[in-house]
Amino acid sequence: MERPASTAPPSRRGAGQRDVRLLWWANAADGIGSQATGAVLPLLLLHLGHPPRTVGLIAGVSTAVGLLLAPLVAVPADRGARKRVMLAASALAALAMGGLGLALSLGSPPIALILTAVLAERVATTSFDAAARGTVALLCPGPEQGRVVSRLAAADQGSLIVGPALGGLLYQLSRALPFAADALSYVIGALCVRAMRSDLTAPGPDRADPAAPRPADGRTAPGGDTASGGDTAAEGDTAAEGDTRRSGGPGRSRRRGGGLPGEAAAGLRLVRATPLLRLVVLWCTTVNLVVVMLYYEAVFTLQRGGHGGAALGAVLAASGAAGLIGALAAPGAAERFGASRIVPAVTWLLVPLAVLLATVTGAWAYGLLFALVCLVMPVASVLLQTGALGATAPALQARTGAVLATTTTGAAALAPVLAGLLTDRLTTGAPALACGAALALLAAHTTRRPVRGALAGRAG
Known part of the structure; x- marks a missing residue:
């Protein structure tokens, strides 16, 4: 758009x-x-x-x-x-x-x-x-x-x-x-x-942003976009922001929303009402869980192969450098291909990389594959985060971001436990195989027509 x-x-x-x-x-x-x-x-x-x-x-x-x-x-x-x-x-x-x-x-x-x-x-x-x-x-x-x-x-x-x-x-x-x-x-x-x-x-409902473009009906469009009746994400924004507008302002919203807990839940309500935000939360949480599990997979694999801290440090340095390149490449990729193509393509590409990590034991091979994961992942992540900004009203940015942070942090806390259990009960490559399966399900979800439509509408 x-x-x-x-x-x-x-x-x-x-x-x-x-x-x-x-x-x-x-x-x-x-x-x-x-x-x-x-x-x-x-x-x-x-x-x-x-x-x-x-x-x-x-x-x-x-x-x-x-x-x-x-x-x-x-x-x-x-x-x-x-x-x-x-x-x-x-x-x-x-x-x-x-x-x-x-x-x-x-x-x-x-x-x-x-x-x-x-x-x-x-x-x-x-x-x-x-x-x-x-x-x-x-x-x-x-x-x-x-x-x-x-x-x-x-x-x-x-x-x-x-x-x-x-x-x-x-x-x-x-x-x-x-x-x-x-x-x-x-x-x-x-x-x-x-x-x-x-x-x-x-800017809230009673304090419009003078720099934001205004649609024909006089309302300030969420995230600075011109309101459009055919935009699925914009419709979700309107529904979620209705809590604040119907209540007549932030003060009355607090009284009707159950005080501080009710206000804190406004971000969750917006995520539930907006298809693009639901995708951002699902994608970022799943991929964050996968990346942390693959990191612990690297620790277990390299330790079992007799490699020391130097090898692990080299793997982390290579992955960090690859992630830096991927993050910088995201805007150019978005302008050339569009988010509706990039996000599914990146997610499908992560699947074979995760599965291959279950088959290697050498430090160089693992470092190369893990660096490739960290190279392509930020390309989609940056696009989704940018789309989330456009799909969220300024007065709800912090609370909506808190929903994303809570789910991704929870996934990061759960990942070491899952990696350890799978390694102890099965084999060293089990966490990577589980990550490949989770990514395959996520990739299939991103190729659905409603999801691609939400990506094309706002994250583009």
Whole structure:
């Protein structure tokens, strides 16, 4: 579907481009710092004499906190406190990691202090991520959102390469340094957010966005698109946003929707009512589960083949570099082929790659196949995330993103358990075969005519 050009004045477009760069730097700094500490935290706990079950318990508890908190934090972000939430979250995370780094420089901190710092950072990062969702839609017009999402995804992939390497290097020098570097990354992120000049308050039903094009009936189209009676995704948007419009504004919606839990569920209602958003949640959750399972498949396969940490590090570095290339290639692929072709094609291509991973044992062969998975996967992922921005009203961006984050995080938490069970009960290649079967079902779903129609309508 052809999108109208931005009607924002040049000064506003210039400020938006500057703020997009600031958002990129905040995202990149946060990703590198988090990956640096995430890579060395298990080593730190083991070095301090804690058993592996403690390592797993801390990881599980922190993941659960993120799952429970994300939908609730998204409510004040969507209601106008987006920038304040991002700043407060960055400050809390910087204090938590800085305090842990200081404690480590002074000696061996108790496990209670480590757990408190890790949970405080998880609360902060969850809050920041929830508030940051939808910022792209507020900073740049629709035609530019795909490239911005691509660059943010590239920053995430780059952090997977730089972060663990930096964390390992700093840990060799001093066990406190990775956590001090993480604290510094949050300070950088806070300064970038503080320097943004754009209004990050999402326009609601009573506060229209002056830069958004308007359809003939006078309503602001969700995501900046001109409303169209024949667009399936747009019809879903209208139905889901009806909760807010019928209630007469956010205040009355809160009273009729059951308070904070009711507001938090608005994102879930929108996902259920919008075919494209349902596809985004299903696709991203399934593929995230597959990628994490294949990672643990790599750990099991390489360990059983007698390969050490260097081989695993090389596989992860290659996969991160491939993912970076795939994320950068997504906008060009979308312009040439369209999302309705790319998403099914990528999903079908992932099927034989996953099955082949069940048949190899060598580090080079596994690294090559896993890198190919990470190369093609972001091409579809970036397109779907961009489509989700266009299918979501600005006032629901954070809550809708929280639904996606909750399902994908839950899949990531479940993946190691499934990989371990399949390996123990069957064989080393069983997780990869299970991933191939799941991808085949997903690929068949993406080729259905209604799904391709939703992709062509909004994700194109």
